Amino acid sequence: MAVSSLGYLRLESTDTTKWKTFGADFLGLMPVENAETETLTFRMDDHPARIAVAPGAQDRMTALGLEVIDERELARLAKAVEKTGIKVAAGTPEECAERNVSGFVKFNDPGGNPVELYWGAVLNHVPVRTPLVSRFVTGDQGFGHAIVSAEDARSAFDFYVETLGFIERNTMKSPGGTTWFMGCNPRHHTLGITPAPGPGRLLHFMVEGADLDDVGLALDRAQRMEVPMMHSLGKHTNDRMVSFYVWSPENYAVEFGWQGLQVPEPTPVYEITDGAFWGHHFTPPPQPAG
Known part of the structure; x- marks a missing residue:
């Protein structure tokens, strides 16, 4: 058992207004409105969000979200990462709620890329609507x-x-x-x-x-x-x-x-x-x- 898929990307952007057009009108992703946050989120299937773009002081990736099959596999992989000398931190309940996942851990890979391993995506059963794209392969x-x-x-x-x-x-x-x-x-x-x-x-x-x-x-x-x-x-x-x-x-x-x-x-x-x-x-x- 190991990582099963690329689940999401979390980005920061100095101009999120451009992403509203790029993500929805060009890529054809489904924007998800949330009055409680300035973060833009986009769906392409029943996953709660595949791309999230938050306002930031610089343009950067804040998380490469990698899905694992369950809570036990997350715990096993977190221990394996710690054995390499990399510091691992658990996501808080508030962070889990923001990502709509049951649990996750975060760390930087050896190159400095921010990685999140997560399990238990909280699926969105409102049918996804991507009128510009027949279907995304997910x-x-x-x-x-x-x-x-x-x-x-x-x-x-x-x-x-x-x-x-x-x-x-x-x-x-x-x-x-x-x-x-x-x-x-x-x-x-x-x-x-x-x-x-x-x-x-x-x-x-x-x-x-x-x-x-x-x-x-x-x-x-x-x-x-x-x-x-x-x-x-x-x-x-x-x-x-x-x-x-x-x-x-x-x-x-x-x-x-x-x-x-x-x-x-x-x-x-x-x-x-x-x-x-x-x-x-x-x-x-x-x-x-x-």
Whole structure:
């Protein structure tokens, strides 16, 4: 037993108003209104919130939320993390209520990325409404995947595999070093670790539509709304996903994809020498005005 999926991302943003448009009108997520907090929350299925964006003094990820199967598994993994020398803290009842989970622990991974392991999501039985997207591919695959950085990416990779039970899927070498892609369920990869100087940070996340038309319609929305493009439409070599990327309001790389590869059985690890079979042509992030 180990981590079962990427459950949620919690972010802070210096301009949450941009996320209202980006999350709902572009990505097609369902916003959840809450008069008691300034935090924006977005659903894509019966999970209470897959993305939460709170006002903050800087743009940053405050939690990579990883789901585990039950309370006993959470306790086992928390002890395993503590044995590596990492300090682990339990979420307070108020924090659990804010996340709509039964329990969680929090810590920083070896790269400095804030991680929360949780169990017992309090499901929202109000039917999710995503009129811009036929359906998001979630369920036992979680909400998608994320790529984070670490100065010592190898140590962070070892931690996720040896302590949290992730499975190595593939690697890719670049001038900056090796990126590791890891899975924890049938989705080809749930998490990637890439080397970068400084404290660990969120670089990229992906959502997957159930139909190719979901990708095409999102591409049309991006053009119509002038959402800055990062990678043009293309097909990946590792997970075979057809997708495109845009820059989020904070310049995270956000991928909207379709028909990612599923890996239900153990397979040999491999290295890719190019990220795409075709497409995915790069455009640098927009520069701040002035």
